[in-house]
Amino acid sequence: MISEARISRGSQKVIASVVGLLCFFIIATAIPSGVLVMSAALVAVIALLTVWVLRIxxxxxxxxxxxxxxxxxxxxxxxxxxxxxxxxxxxxxxxxxxxxxxxxxxxxxxxxxxxxxxxxxxxxxxxxxxxxxxxxxxxxxxxxxxxxxxxxxxx
The missing domain is CATH 2.30.29 (PH-domain like)
Incomplete structure (x- = not known):
């Protein structure tokens, strides 16, 4: 192997923070609207995709x-x-x-x-x-x- 580069810790923290706020917003708006199950599934998919991206x-x-x-x-x-x-x-x-x-x-x-x-x-x-x-x-x-x-x- 000649080289391996990964996303920096600082960038990982920024991405995780933005996605975390997005997920919180999705859940917070889903509770009063009555679509919590569907929104929770969306949050789970977003979280899995984010983990995948952070491991690039x-x-x-x-x-x-x-x-x-x-x-x-x-x-x-x-x-x-x-x-x-x-x-x-x-x-x-x-x-x-x-x-x-x-x-x-x-x-x-x-x-x-x-x-x-x-x-x-x-x-x-x-x-x-x-x-x-x-x-x-x-x-x-x-x-x-x-x-x-x-x-x-x-x-």
């Missing part, structure tokens, strides 16, 4: 021929190492704040949990992938791909 992790793993990027539990993609053009730390921006799998436009996909990230370029698309240590992760990916830093292959 982004991983990058290398094998002999491939790089596998995952946004667990939602998405996984295997990229042949020979297709890697470049990997570098991403500039800090609001685009790296967010969670999950995202299409960011212009053939760019994000696997994000907020915080620092790398930019991984392949012939078909560009990836923005969360990682706790962008410098190490980018260098490790290039090393696995057999491309020293600074060597960019044109396609």
């Amino acid at each position: 992790s982004v991983t990058i793993e290398a094998t002999g021929q491939n790089l596998t990027v995952r946004c667990r539990p939602f998405y996984s993609k295997t990229i042949p190492l020979q297709d890697i053009i470049d990997a570098s730390p991403a500039a800090s921006s609001s685009m790296i704040e967010g969670f999950g799998v995202r299409y960011l436009g212009q053939r760019t996909w994000g696997l994000l949990v907020g915080g620092p990230a790398i930019v991984l370029e392949t012939p078909r698309r560009t990836w923005l992938i969360s990682t706790p240590d962008p410098e190490y992760t980018a260098a490790s990916i290039l090393n696995h791909a057999g491309k020293p830093r600074g060597q960019i292959t044109a396609y």
